[in-house]
Amino acid sequence: MPPGYHQGISNRQVWVSGREIQDEELQKFCSRVVKLLQKDEPGPDAVDALQRLFLIVSATKYKRKLEKTCVDLLQTTLCSPKCPEQLQFLCAAILRERSPADSLSLSWDHVQSSQQLSLVASVLLAQGDKKEEVRSVGQHAFRVLESRQPEGPSLRHLLPVLSKVTHLAPHTLHEDQTNLLSKRLVEWLRYASVQQGVAHTSGGFFSTPRARQPGPVTEVDGAVATDFFTVLSTGQHFTEDQWLNVQAFSMLRAWLVHSGPQGPSTPDADDKSELEGSTLSVLSATSTASHLLPPQERLREKAFEYCQRLVEQSTRRALRKGDADLQKACLVEAVLVLDTLCRQDPSFLYRTLSCLKALHARLCGDPARARALLPIAQFFLSHGEAAAVDSEAILQHLFTRVPCELFHSPMLAFEFVRFCGDSLPLFGRNLDILKRSFPNLFKLLAWNSPPLTSEFVALLPWLVDASTAVEMLHALLDLPCLTAALDLQLRLSPAASERPLWDISLRNPSCLEASRDPEFQALLQHLLRAKASGTVQGLAPLHQLLQPMTSCARVVQCAEAVPTLLQAFFSAVTQFADGALTNQLVLVLLERRDSLYQVPQYEARVHRVLSSQLLALCALHPSLVVDLAKELLEFVGSVSSVHSRGAMLAAVAWAVGEYLSVSWDRRCTVEQITRFFEALEALLFEVTQSRPSAALPKCPPQVIAVLMTTLTKLASRSQDLIPRVSLFLSKMRTLAQSPALSPVYGEEDAGAICTRATELLTLLKMPSVAQFVLTPSAEVSEPRYHRDANTALPLALRTVSRLVEKEAGLLPG
Numbered sequence: 001m002p003p004g005y006h007q008g009i010s011n012r013q014v015w016v017s018g019r020e021i022q023d024e025e026l027q028k029f030c031s032r033v034v035k036l037l038q039k040d041e042p043g044p045d046a047v048d049a050l051q052r053l054f055l056i057v058s059a060t061k062y063k064r065k066l067e068k069t070c071v072d073l074l075q076t077t078l079c080s081p082k083c084p085e086q087l088q089f090l091c092a093a094i095l096r097e098r099s100p101a102d103s104l105s106l107s108w109d110h111v112q113s114s115q116q117l118s119l120v121a122s123v124l125l126a127q128g129d130k131k132e133e134v135r136s137v138g139q140h141a142f143r144v145l146e147s148r149q150p151e152g153p154s155l156r157h158l159l160p161v162l163s164k165v166t167h168l169a170p171h172t173l174h175e176d177q178t179n180l181l182s183k184r185l186v187e188w189l190r191y192a193s194v195q196q197g198v199a200h201t202s203g204g205f206f207s208t209p210r211a212r213q214p215g216p217v218t219e220v221d222g223a224v225a226t227d228f229f230t231v232l233s234t235g236q237h238f239t240e241d242q243w244l245n246v247q248a249f250s251m252l253r254a255w256l257v258h259s260g261p262q263g264p265s266t267p268d269a270d271d272k273s274e275l276e277g278s279t280l281s282v283l284s285a286t287s288t289a290s291h292l293l294p295p296q297e298r299l300r301e302k303a304f305e306y307c308q309r310l311v312e313q314s315t316r317r318a319l320r321k322g323d324a325d326l327q328k329a330c331l332v333e334a335v336l337v338l339d340t341l342c343r344q345d346p347s348f349l350y351r352t353l354s355c356l357k358a359l360h361a362r363l364c365g366d367p368a369r370a371r372a373l374l375p376i377a378q379f380f381l382s383h384g385e386a387a388a389v390d391s392e393a394i395l396q397h398l399f400t401r402v403p404c405e406l407f408h409s410p411m412l413a414f415e416f417v418r419f420c421g422d423s424l425p426l427f428g429r430n431l432d433i434l435k436r437s438f439p440n441l442f443k444l445l446a447w448n449s450p451p452l453t454s455e456f457v458a459l460l461p462w463l464v465d466a467s468t469a470v471e472m473l474h475a476l477l478d479l480p481c482l483t484a485a486l487d488l489q490l491r492l493s494p495a496a497s498e499r500p501l502w503d504i505s506l507r508n509p510s511c512l513e514a515s516r517d518p519e520f521q522a523l524l525q526h527l528l529r530a531k532a533s534g535t536v537q538g539l540a541p542l543h544q545l546l547q548p549m550t551s552c553a554r555v556v557q558c559a560e561a562v563p564t565l566l567q568a569f570f571s572a573v574t575q576f577a578d579g580a581l582t583n584q585l586v587l588v589l590l591e592r593r594d595s596l597y598q599v600p601q602y603e604a605r606v607h608r609v610l611s612s613q614l615l616a617l618c619a620l621h622p623s624l625v626v627d628l629a630k631e632l633l634e635f636v637g638s639v640s641s642v643h644s645r646g647a648m649l650a651a652v653a654w655a656v657g658e659y660l661s662v663s664w665d666r667r668c669t670v671e672q673i674t675r676f677f678e679a680l681e682a683l684l685f686e687v688t689q690s691r692p693s694a695a696l697p698k699c700p701p702q703v704i705a706v707l708m709t710t711l712t713k714l715a716s717r718s719q720d721l722i723p724r725v726s727l728f729l730s731k732m733r734t735l736a737q738s739p740a741l742s743p744v745y746g747e748e749d750a751g752a753i754c755t756r757a758t759e760l761l762t763l764l765k766m767p768s769v770a771q772f773v774l775t776p777s778a779e780v781s782e783p784r785y786h787r788d789a790n791t792a793l794p795l796a797l798r799t800v801s802r803l804v805e806k807e808a809g810l811l812p813g
Contacts, residue, residue, distance in 0.1 A: 050090035099126035118157035138165035197237035611651035657710030
């Protein structure tokens with residue numbers, strides 16, 4: 001068994017049972033910890049006890065109460081210069097878990113090493129700045145920085161503290177402190193040693209003065225470095241200033257933003273382009289001695305040189321995969337730093353343009369480094385106008401190629417969508433490129449739906465407009481099918497990797513070979529298109545082809561996200577949709593009700609959303625009921641819609657009953673009312689008389705209630721229909737009371753149907769009241785109709801209530 005096996009088991013047991021440990025047991029354990037830490041030289045037992053205590057306090061999100069003696073001793077141990085590092089780490093971790101704490105009394109007096117300072121600072125910064133801890137940490141860290149020379153003892157642990165303070169409270173730093181850190185960053189970035197560090201030896205037998213001296217650092221391709229040290233320089237061992245070089249680059253961009261031009265001295269946005277355009281050539285041609293520049297300007301100059309060096313190093317072929325990955329990450333950060341520099345000082349723009357143009361041309365043919373295309377595109381969006389460079393070609397390539405080829409990269413997908421959201425104010429006249437590329441963006445969403453759903457909910461209002469709304473609605477409904485098609489595309493790819501990117505639970509789907517058929521290829525190409533085509537194709541054959549893939553985990557996850565996306569889509573569309581577009585959208589809802597990819601439970605979830613949105617669209621443009629009378633009649637004429645699509649039918653029936661009226665549209669005729677009445681009457685008769693079975697389930701009682709109400713509303717507008725609906729409602733009441741219906745619907749549902757039929761029959765006994773209640777005028781929405789007891793509405797409601805109560809009292813049993 002490996003060392004520590006039994007200890008690992010017990011630690012896991014402590015974590016699992018940590019939530020169940022009572023306060024009394026915890027206090028006993030704290031007493032044991034106190035005894036162990038009070039020893040002159042705490043040993044392994046103290047380490048083990050602190051590990052267990054950390055697992056206990058971190059096992060729950062609630063703060064566990066520890067003895068004051070224990071807390072004080074944890075602070076003392078953390079600040080003790082003689083305490084082993086492992087104990088200090090554990091004490092800091094436990095104190096951070098208890099943050100914020102009122103009883104904290106950490107002191108800097110005996111803190112000597114920068115590592116110990118970073119641990120104390122991490123505890124103080126976790127307190128939430130209740131007692132200005134952030135300012136205190138920052139001031140102490142700068143005092144340490146001021147008292148040490150760049151070549152002095154280790155400052156490696158100090159930079160993360162300074163970076164955190166700058167982020168949390170940038171206003172706490174004085175100008176001289178800002179200048180000091182800028183000077184140090186210049187030294188660490190530009191003047192780090194180019195010789196490798198010396199390996200630490202234990203002083204054993206083989207340690208001799210004639211040991212091999214360290215050589216120069218190398219590039220990622222193995223060549224000896226001929227320029228200054230950067231984060232991409234390699235070696236066996238590194239010196240202290242080389243480690244500081246790496247850390248300085250990691251905090252460079254954040255520090256540039258903090259220390260850059262601020263306040264009234266910064267040119268306004270309207271004046272910036274003029275400044276850039278008028279002074280660009282002059283500033284770029286002017287060369288000022290670097291050492292004469294103020295600290296912030298000198299830092300920007302050295303940061304520019306550093307980034308230029310990183311761009312050059314990124315062209316080298318790395319020998320190790322880890323170095324290749326580091327190249328990609330550093331290239332992205334270098335471009336972001338260059339963007340920041342050009343925002344702060346236009347003189348860098350001229351020197352940066354040629355570099356990034358060449359970099360973009362090189363990266364376009366290298367999919368492995370596509371992440372770097374995002375900050376390049378952002379750079380040209382920000383500075384293209386000032387530099388007289390058209391960013392359209394760069395954006396066209398980005399939106400056409402990257403999502404299509406690299407949709408399966410989760411990191412790239414997230415960064416791509418975040419780039420779209422962050423760059424919205426910069427797109428300007430190029431926003432149309434973003435809108436027309438929604439089919440490609442949906443590939444990122446289809447493959448990575450759980451983490452990207454919220455991002456797309458925020459992005460959809462910017463993607464949709466009147467020209468793409470109908471096509472986008474079809475695309476959203478087909479999103480799970482797109483996921484299956486992308487899965488299939490990866491399986492058919494000749495460059496499939498050894499580690500499959502698709503769902504391996506589905507070994508060899510039967511549709512794999514069938515998809516090569518030319519008939520299906522045309523449908524697949526339409527589904528996998530890169531840009532909006534302005535056309536819509538029926539994908540029912542493709543749904544059948546990809547049916548074996550409905551159980552794939554990605555397909556199921558995508559199907560679960562579609563209802564949320566549909567709601568976001570309609571919320572955006574209703575802000576600008578006119579009557580013509582609304583009619584088109586409703587036609588899509590009716591058309592796609594039975595043309596969805598058959599993922600388990602997907603159809604029911606989508607129908608719930610579509611039914612609610614259908615009502616919202618009708619409320620927005622009530623005249624669509626008359627405009628689409630033919631299509632709505634065809635919809636209600638299908639009895640199959642009742643059993644599996646009850647939500648949609650209820651919505652259509654309610655919309656007809658609510659808006660098929662002269663009060664909403666003067667084009668409404670008695671003939672239209674009669675046709676809808678006859679269609680709905682036949683439908684209701686059919687669903688109530690048919691015997692439920694496995695193939696034909698019962699009609700939901702809510703749909704029956706809506707159909708009865710709609711028939712009554714229509715009859716109140718054409719009084720020739722009142723005898724027919726009264727007879728029908730009487731039969732429905734009798735049917736609901738019969739013993740034959742109770743086993744089908746249950747006593748509660750049958751009672752609800754009976755009550756609704758009785759209420760509607762009672763209303764019809766007074767046709768004028770029925771018309772007023774069931775077809776109220778638009779004025780009813782005014783407050784006076786509800787507040788004034790002498791107006792017609794309260795009087796009518798009281799009359800109807802008395803009639804309904806009287807009729808209910810005459811019911812048997």
